[in-house]
Amino acid sequence: MDYKYIEQLLERYWECQTTLEEEAILRNFFRQEDVPASLLPYRQLFIEEDEIAAEHLGKDFAEKMLQLVGEDASVHVCKARRLTFMRRLRPFYRAAGLVAIMLTIGDAAQQSFNDDDTFASQQVAEQIAIDSLQNITIGQPEQQSAALVTTSTDTLDAMTR
Amino acid sequence: MENISFRTTVLPLSDRLFRLALRITMNRAEAEDVVQDTLLRVWEQRGQWEQIDNLEAFAIATCRNRALDLAKRAGRNTKSLDEIENIQLSTFNSQLSLEAREQVSLVRRLMDDLPEMQRTIMLLRDIEGKTYQEIAETLDISETQVKVYLYRARTKIKERIKHENGL
Numbered sequence: 001m002d003y004k005y006i007e008q009l010l011e012r013y014w015e016c017q018t019t020l021e022e023e024a025i026l027r028n029f030f031r032q033e034d035v036p037a038s039l040l041p042y043r044q045l046f047i048e049e050d051e052i053a054a055e056h057l058g059k060d061f062a063e064k065m066l067q068l069v070g071e072d073a074s075v076h077v078c079k080a081r082r083l084t085f086m087r088r089l090r091p092f093y094r095a096a097g098l099v100a101i102m103l104t105i106g107d108a109a110q111q112s113f114n115d116d117d118t119f120a121s122q123q124v125a126e127q128i129a130i131d132s133l134q135n136i137t138i139g140q141p142e143q144q145s146a147a148l149v150t151t152s153t154d155t156l157d158a159m160t161r
Numbered sequence: 162m163e164n165i166s167f168r169t170t171v172l173p174l175s176d177r178l179f180r181l182a183l184r185i186t187m188n189r190a191e192a193e194d195v196v197q198d199t200l201l202r203v204w205e206q207r208g209q210w211e212q213i214d215n216l217e218a219f220a221i222a223t224c225r226n227r228a229l230d231l232a233k234r235a236g237r238n239t240k241s242l243d244e245i246e247n248i249q250l251s252t253f254n255s256q257l258s259l260e261a262r263e264q265v266s267l268v269r270r271l272m273d274d275l276p277e278m279q280r281t282i283m284l285l286r287d288i289e290g291k292t293y294q295e296i297a298e299t300l301d302i303s304e305t306q307v308k309v310y311l312y313r314a315r316t317k318i319k320e321r322i323k324h325e326n327g328l
Contacts, residue, residue: 014319016312020290041326045318048268053288055183056176057193065175065197069167069204 003036010042171204174217177289178224184284185228185277195231199224218299225281225300267325271318279314282307 009026012018018026029035030046178199182192203220213219272280278300285291285299297304322328 014312014315016308016315020292023287024290041322041328042319044268045322048272049287051269052180052184052272052284055180057179057196061175061193061196062172065172065200066168068197068201071167 003039006039010039165207165210167200167204170216171200171220174203174220175200177217178220180288181221181281181284182224182228184273184280185225186232187273191231191235192228195224195228198227215295215298218295221285221299222301229277268318268322271321275314275317279310279317282310283314286311 006026006029009018009022013023013026027046027049030039030043031050035043175196178196179192182195182199183189186192186195199220202223203216210216272283275283281300282296285296286293291299293304293307296307300307
């Protein structure tokens with residue numbers, strides 16, 4: 001196996017010319033058991049650095065610190081819960097239901113605005129009512145229809161006053 | 162800064178600070194005290210975090226200063242880590258042969274014998290994976306100075322390894 005690349009990297013490492021990525025390559029190389037004799041003496045350095053990197057505080061330290069700053073260690077613990085597929089979709093159902101209700105209410109409101117049965121003036125209302133009554137009375141005897149229109153007009157006058 | 166909490170913002174720095182403090186105080190209990198003081202100080206200053214560019218760099222610098230003060234006050238010669246008894250060995254190292262462990266100890270001694278600045282820079286670069294720029298900002302020196310210190314540290318170790326192995 002050709003170790004030229006590793007030897008070159010190592011030379012550049014001593015000269016502080018390697019990038020962090022190249023240093024990671026070196027570290028990974030020296031972690032393996034199968035290192036050639038010429039490079040073996042340097043393996044210890046990288047092993048030792050791994051050792052130092054593994055040094056850490058005990059678990060009780062974190063708990064002690066949280067107590068010191070008044071943050072309860074158990075406050076932020078989240079319990080893992082297994083969710084079914086249908087349960088995962090529940091928020092979407094809820095959102096879709098809410099949207100449907102809002103659309104229905106909005107549509108109903110729009111409809112009530114469009115079905116405006118008030119008229120701009122009394123004359124317009126009277127004229128529309130008379131036209132409607134005349135349409136109804138087509139085919140009835142002339143006197144009866146005239147009497148119906150007159151009665152209806154009087155009623156409208158009374159209502160609009 | 163949004164959603165700050167001691168648990169998620171400050172506490173994750175503990176082990177990193179501990180490794181640094183340990184390399185300076187050479188004493189596990191004292192290093193733990195230094196980390197505790199540092200974390201509390203950083204947390205107490207959370208009102209000013211917006212004025213701090215890099216919170217981790219600030220914490221590391223605070224930790225280093227405290228550890229140096231402590232080492233000075235104790236008049237301790239920070240030459241060796243031999244007095245540390247309970248450093249947890251990783252599974253990886255526990256699988257090494259006795260000979261390999263002896264050699265590991267030699268390298269550890271070489272590293273611990275470095276002057277504090279060289280040792281700290283080597284730790285920040287080789288153990289914590291910091292860029293030259295980050296190290297320079299943390300220690301308030303230039304990137305060139307960082308490289309000079311690191312070069313000296315690595316060269317010393319290389320030469321000693323070569324010497325010990327008759328290369």
